[in-house]
Amino acid sequence: MSTHPRQRRLHRIAMVTVHTSPLAQPGEGDAGGMNVYVLEVARQLARRDIAVDLFTRTTSAAQPPVVEVEPGVVVRHLAAGPYEGLSKEDLPGQLCAFAAGMMRVAAHAPPGYYDLVHSHYWLSGQVGWLAADRWGVPLVHTMHTMARVKNLHLADGDEPEPRGREIGEAQVVEAADRLVANTDREARELIELYDADPARVAVAEPGVDLAVFSPGSRDEARARVGIPSDAVLLLFVGRIQPLKAPDVLVRAAAELVRRRPDLRSRLVVGILGGASGTGVRNPMGLTELAQQLGIADLVRFVPPVDRSALAQWYRAADLVAVPSHSESFGLVAVEAQACGTPVVAANVGGLPTAVGPAGVLVDGHDTADWATALESVIGDPRGAAVLARTSVEHAAGFSWARTAQRLAEVYADAMDHPREVPIHDAELLAGIPTAVIP
Numbered sequence: 001m002s003t004h005p006r007q008r009r010l011h012r013i014a015m016v017t018v019h020t021s022p023l024a025q026p027g028e029g030d031a032g033g034m035n036v037y038v039l040e041v042a043r044q045l046a047r048r049d050i051a052v053d054l055f056t057r058t059t060s061a062a063q064p065p066v067v068e069v070e071p072g073v074v075v076r077h078l079a080a081g082p083y084e085g086l087s088k089e090d091l092p093g094q095l096c097a098f099a100a101g102m103m104r105v106a107a108h109a110p111p112g113y114y115d116l117v118h119s120h121y122w123l124s125g126q127v128g129w130l131a132a133d134r135w136g137v138p139l140v141h142t143m144h145t146m147a148r149v150k151n152l153h154l155a156d157g158d159e160p161e162p163r164g165r166e167i168g169e170a171q172v173v174e175a176a177d178r179l180v181a182n183t184d185r186e187a188r189e190l191i192e193l194y195d196a197d198p199a200r201v202a203v204a205e206p207g208v209d210l211a212v213f214s215p216g217s218r219d220e221a222r223a224r225v226g227i228p229s230d231a232v233l234l235l236f237v238g239r240i241q242p243l244k245a246p247d248v249l250v251r252a253a254a255e256l257v258r259r260r261p262d263l264r265s266r267l268v269v270g271i272l273g274g275a276s277g278t279g280v281r282n283p284m285g286l287t288e289l290a291q292q293l294g295i296a297d298l299v300r301f302v303p304p305v306d307r308s309a310l311a312q313w314y315r316a317a318d319l320v321a322v323p324s325h326s327e328s329f330g331l332v333a334v335e336a337q338a339c340g341t342p343v344v345a346a347n348v349g350g351l352p353t354a355v356g357p358a359g360v361l362v363d364g365h366d367t368a369d370w371a372t373a374l375e376s377v378i379g380d381p382r383g384a385a386v387l388a389r390t391s392v393e394h395a396a397g398f399s400w401a402r403t404a405q406r407l408a409e410v411y412a413d414a415m416d417h418p419r420e421v422p423i424h425d426a427e428l429l430a431g432i433p434t435a436v437i438p
């Protein structure tokens, strides 16, 4: 038996998600797939007897300091700066306050309360780094998105991610005991763009809640969401920001109508989600774009909805378009497929993994190519039915239980095989001077 102090059973982890609460409604602002990921994974870990404390920033006076989501899953709201009015870009200035809050919670808990820290997104990585170091436990980090990847795939009108973020991310990559990537591609990006040690990179694919996202009657779903039964519904779901590229769908829909005037009276372009991101023209000038293209009457904006209403929208759609310029995974694609709806997605980031062989992948964002891809699905009902079937089969391979199982393995590995303390740190800790001033 090893005598290393870290080699012990995993009871409780501190999950850090500074900039967005797992309790927020996904689909607008900064709340999206990461929020869904963190909450679903925490629930599944709790069912494996790994209790999860989720640390997030207080954004409203109405939020109590501690919320029990279910046994074993607790959300801890920490005050760090004014509750309202701060954007994600303001948060690097609040990380010290946030970290101090985490330290206070641990100081009031029994010694060794947390066995491991799992941080999400680089801001949390910075805080998680300090917490793991102070508590003498491993740091596991998930990037979710990376500045260097985003900057390689900028959409028109998108500001490049700042250098401070790149530097902060690189520090977290260096400090983490394990890095969790959503896909093999993301693992490669971590290694190639951030010089991550391959031995410390693990892949855990995200999941989907098949109890919520399942096939159902299209007519019933259309009656629920108010779409006529003979309509052709092309649906976009997600945060409305240039990187998500809902404008690509609007342009392609206009081109489709030009090619197939018979569709004009039946086509509906659903844009479901709220505005997000810095400097976004709310909502990305999509109404003006649709007016310019002469299809404003076909575009229907729908504010964010909860998960069961979202499942109805997926079922109601003839296809779901995911035209993102960059996407670390793309939960929307898997959720739509789980509902038996064909997906047309950009061939970027994690989307090829998310949609698998069941989806239609489009290289680039050219309007004509996207119109052709949309037409290939809606103009071929038999082919679309095959796509729908294979989509359900493909999505059935994803589950949050599987994600949590994989994470539990990564945690156990990080605890059993901690990193060696770099030599300069050892000297620092021992107080040995490394240089003498003559």
Ligand code: UDP
Binding pocket: 025, 026, 027, 028, 031, 032, 033, 034, 036, 237, 238, 239, 272, 273, 303, 304, 305, 306, 307, 310, 329, 330, 331, 332, 333, 335
């Ligand atoms: N979502 C939601 N309601 C909405 C719109 C989106 O619950 O009205 C959820 C959606 O189900 C998905 C997440 O937001 O789980 C978006 O995740 P995705 O990975 O597609 O994109 P991200 O936001 O991470 O960029």
